[in-house]
Amino acid sequence: MPELWDSLPAATQDWLWLAALVAPALVMAAVLLRGFAPAPLVRAMLWRFRWTNLCCIALIAVSIGMGAGVITQERALRDGSARAADRFDMVITAPGSDVTMMLATVYLEITDAPLLNGTLFNEVANHPQVALAAPLAYGDSHMGAPVIGTTEGFVRHLAEGQIEGRMWQDPFEAIVGAAIDLKIGDSFVPAHGLGDAAQEGLHGDRIAVVGRMAPTGSPWDRAILVPAESVWLTHGLADGHAEPGQLGPPFDAEFFPGTPAIVVIPRSLASAYLLRQEFTRDRETMAFFPGAVLGNLHRLMGDVRQAMSVLTLVCQALVAAAVMLSLFILSRLFARQVAVLRALGAPGRFVVAVVWAYAMVLLVAGTLTGLVIGQGAAQLLSAVLSSRTELALNARIGWPELHLAAGFVTLGGALALLPALAALRRPIAEALRGG
């Protein structure tokens, strides 16, 4: 059996799960409602207690919406951050915290880091297993966007070749990220430093924008890319070449000012592991896969996610309890009607069916509204987060939320039998007298 289950496509498994979660509610509905036409009475109850009903629906909707929204948003963030790391196969830095260096390279949360020298860079760049090695040079910014020095090869890799305009041809030309508010043909003078500490007016050289990358869904969309030589020259360093006027690799080790990180594209998966082994050196270098580091981070956050899920479930249980309580009270207010039905000869199952169907309308309406709210909330949150980080977040209600909702409806359906059965237990004659 487990093998059969595992052999099914994921979508089929999800559908089957959904079906299994909804099935008990459908069976209850079939058993209770079969052969009856309780709709007019259900409508009457919905109308009679309309304000209370709306409150119940709102309560359910908010709890489901919060639960679904949080799960959706968390998944979107996880997927989005993983996608942003996709194009950074491997990074080599000086030994330290791989998380810090991953944040600095993939997410451009730049921190001061020890530099790797030219000899080492050339060793990496000329390694037979390396397809592409690029230095990164930080230090300047323009209107809050970091100006990052690197190589033509890396820019092409990052943009997957989709660059509008043209590639730079001298150190003072730039390719901008998709979210940068500069047009091709604009020019700017970079400020020294990053963020709030940036100082205008220290550098004199104007940089012209000559190209724009297609969106990458990563914080690099908000970066301005220039040749590494440009950053080095601006800061009065050597430009990496023995003879002036050269642009890009190969670099001359003696004139290489150093780089905090080397982005490496290995030739194959096997070469990636070889390279990682080779460049993990005590006191000298550290090689890591950003995707794997991120995976570890997500695993750590998984505990937080679990805690959130538990909180969500507790919240939903409380709401379910509140709704059940109000159903008990409402079905008491409906006691006279129930007694009339019983006096007219209606079977007990019919009375249960009316109260249960009424409860289910509230439950299903609340749950569906909740999913819509959850989707909306996640979308809103994602939009805010995206605008801050440029991570491409795709917040869409997914299977886990649908499963959660289906489970909630079925559980609620089972609980709703209680007030329904309670409605049946009251003495008929007393209720007929108005008791």
Added chain:
Amino acid sequence: MDVRVDDLSVPGPRGRVLAGAKALSVPAGGSLGLAGPSGAGKSTLLFALAGLLPQARGKVLWDGTDLIGLGARARRRMAAQNFGFVFQDFLLFDELGAAANAAAHAMFAPRAQRAAIRTEAAQRLGALGLHEADTRRPAASFSGGERQRIAVARALATRPGVLFADEPTASLDRAAADALINDLTATARAQGITLICVSHDPALLDRMDRVLHMRDGHLAETADA
């Protein structure tokens, strides 16, 4: 249907008997009036005869079947198939239309009988003077007299063998009450319905085959037609 009652009593709190009848019988298609002061136990006796009081003791034999001895489910089925009940304060479903109220049984009756119940209910409403155009209006919007007529239509919609009516003319003016009395007795006669009415209305009691008076839960015969 005919009924024979044998030592029926409805016990109340502290050993009190809310309503009782040592021996009582009504032939099929016959009619019985129950009169008496308020609180005498008329409604209680009516409920007991219709099998709505599980605490009732004794025997109530409808066509020979003891209602009190039956299980709750069988009792309910018997009520659905054979009894019509007009309650003292109508007890309509306020939000449903007049037609839906009169055809209330159709909501739970076997599918095959639904159409017949709806047709009969509509016919009864018409016969009782409710215009068809009005029958979609919610029951709450009708006057007391009209509500009473809807209640009667509901009681007759299943073509019952017995009709219980608790003060059916109480909220009607004289002319409407007389019309309703004519209608009830005529329908009962035409369809052979056994009629058991609680009433203070002499005009209604006059038309009953037999009238019994109740006081403090007990029956005393006053007149035979």
